[in-house]
Amino acid sequence: MSGRTQAALYAEIDHELSWSERDLPQHVRTKHVHRLHPYLGKFVPQLAETLLRRSLATGAVVYDPFAGSGTTLVEANALGIHAIGADVSAFNCLLMRVKVARHDLTALRRDLDRALDAPPADPPPSEWLARWYAPAALRDLAGFCSTVPGSDEPETLAVVASRAARSARLAAHHDLDMPRTPVLGPYACHKHRRECRPVERADHFLRRYATDTVRRLAEFDDVRTAADVEVVHADARTIDLPERIDGIVTSPPYPGLIDYHEQHRYAYELLSLDDRRELELGAAAAGTARGALDAYCDGIAETLARARPAFGPEATAAVVVNDRRDLYDEIARRAGYSIARRDVRHVNRRTGRRAGEYFEQILWLRPVRPRRGARAA
Numbered sequence: 001m002s003g004r005t006q007a008a009l010y011a012e013i014d015h016e017l018s019w020s021e022r023d024l025p026q027h028v029r030t031k032h033v034h035r036l037h038p039y040l041g042k043f044v045p046q047l048a049e050t051l052l053r054r055s056l057a058t059g060a061v062v063y064d065p066f067a068g069s070g071t072t073l074v075e076a077n078a079l080g081i082h083a084i085g086a087d088v089s090a091f092n093c094l095l096m097r098v099k100v101a102r103h104d105l106t107a108l109r110r111d112l113d114r115a116l117d118a119p120p121a122d123p124p125p126s127e128w129l130a131r132w133y134a135p136a137a138l139r140d141l142a143g144f145c146s147t148v149p150g151s152d153e154p155e156t157l158a159v160v161a162s163r164a165a166r167s168a169r170l171a172a173h174h175d176l177d178m179p180r181t182p183v184l185g186p187y188a189c190h191k192h193r194r195e196c197r198p199v200e201r202a203d204h205f206l207r208r209y210a211t212d213t214v215r216r217l218a219e220f221d222d223v224r225t226a227a228d229v230e231v232v233h234a235d236a237r238t239i240d241l242p243e244r245i246d247g248i249v250t251s252p253p254y255p256g257l258i259d260y261h262e263q264h265r266y267a268y269e270l271l272s273l274d275d276r277r278e279l280e281l282g283a284a285a286a287g288t289a290r291g292a293l294d295a296y297c298d299g300i301a302e303t304l305a306r307a308r309p310a311f312g313p314e315a316t317a318a319v320v321v322n323d324r325r326d327l328y329d330e331i332a333r334r335a336g337y338s339i340a341r342r343d344v345r346h347v348n349r350r351t352g353r354r355a356g357e358y359f360e361q362i363l364w365l366r367p368v369r370p371r372r373g374a375r376a377a
Contacts, residue, residue, distance in 0.1 A: 018346040032219035033099040043071035060246035065236035070096035090273040093233040100229040115147040140202035162267040168202035237302040248317035256288035304335035317365040337365040
């Protein structure tokens with residue numbers, strides 16, 4: 001981050017927003033539905049909860065224009081805050097709907113048992129699937145998925161199938177986030193610290209995740225409230241919003257870091273989901289050349305500007321970013337906001353095998369209101 005040393009950032013840390021691995025172990029970060037499906041680049045739920053508590057009251061309406069895996073929506077509901085989440089990814093919206101919906105767990109268990117007992121089936125025609133799965137594993141997944149259309153809980157079964165498909169790929173156990181090529185023979189496994197072999201079947205993953213899914217949905221039932229949650233599969237630059245929202249809590253994609261559609265390619269191929277990757281903002285495939293960064297800034301500014309007319313008089317936007325390229329001062333200005341405050345959050349752990357530390361900033365944005373008596377341009 002230009003002009004700001006690491007020592008200066010340490011001095012600005014908000015310790016209520018920063019947790020060590022010991023303070024916040026994985027099983028706490030992934031409570032109830034937050035671990036319904038792995039998701040790279042996930043918003044920490046305790047951070048979303050803290051930002052919601054600081055900026056919104058029970059009964060308010062929060063909007064997340066980059067809703068991702070639904071962390072803001074889940075935490076808002078638990079606090080009695082109504083929530084709207086938008087995302088361009090069909091997989092993300094599927095996952096969010098399953099997390100926040102009310103489920104008939106008795107019917108779900110019945111349908112899962114039926115799906116688990118289904119015989120292996122022919123998979124959908126896909127060169128990608130054929131390349132990334134052993135034939136028996138792919139037939140296990142296809143058999144399970146054949147029961148989805150007749151289920152009372154089709155989306156929940158689809159999420160279980162996707163989670164199993166992620167684990168059953170011909171990928172090294174330590175490289176499930178973004179494997180580059182299929183593993184076709186024995187390999188040195190950094191996760192298990194021994195030699196492992198490629199996965200041959202998917203049935204054991206399906207059974208494990210079916211049980212875990214029911215448990216996690218039941219756990220969220222214990223903390224959910226009657227607050228409304230709406231999931232919108234849309235480009236947040238063009239979404240139609242309600243007349244009023246009381247705030248934004250969001251973590252936009254970071255430029256050039258993650259391809260969110262490609263991260264869950266197995267789900268798109270197996271479940272025939274609508275692929276809109278050309279609308280992703282900041283996709284890794286776009287890179288970080290000047291033109292890509294300009295397009296990213298345009299998209300984030302358009303998204304924030306789209307929400308501004310719906311802001312109530314006291315509304316603020318809490319935007320979690322790692323703004324090491326100093327893009328957000330200009331983004332905020334172009335979107336019609338001022339940065340009222342910056343909080344610094346120290347992050348000293350990463351997902352997967354990545355290590356190290358870095359800093360995030362929480363930018364508190366307020367719409368720039370026309371001065372009383374000022375003429376419109």
